[in-house]
Amino acid sequence: MRREPFDKMNVVPFIDIVLVLLVIVLATATFVTNQTIKVDLPTASSQKDEETKSITIAINKEGEYFYNKEALPFEQIKERLLKLDPKKDIVSLHTDQKSEFQNFVNVIDILKEKGFENISIVTKR
Incomplete structure (x- = not known):
């Protein structure tokens, strides 16, 4: 059996x-840029509005606590956090x-x- 010389490559x-x-790269690059996938949700007649609360807790460099921009001592913040629904409410720290x-x-522990x-x-980039 004779071999032919290799002179062409099939590209x-x-x-x-x-x-x-x-x-694949182009499809995933759009998700990385937007960091979210935008979805237009369908509507239903039996839609139930959920009442979610978005709570912001801030701690400044002096150690003062703020609950939705209202300065409060830690004990009052603890009481308010314990009254929230842990499955529905959103807490930003x-x-x-x-x-x-x-x-x-202290806040994370609660x-x-x-x-x-x-x-x-919440952090800075």
């Missing part, structure tokens, strides 16, 4: 693979980088004890 399969990879870490841990599911810790 069609290579081009197919590159095009598939290009489609803003902490100054120069505040004591213990202040942050949220964890109560079983909150929707907690966001």
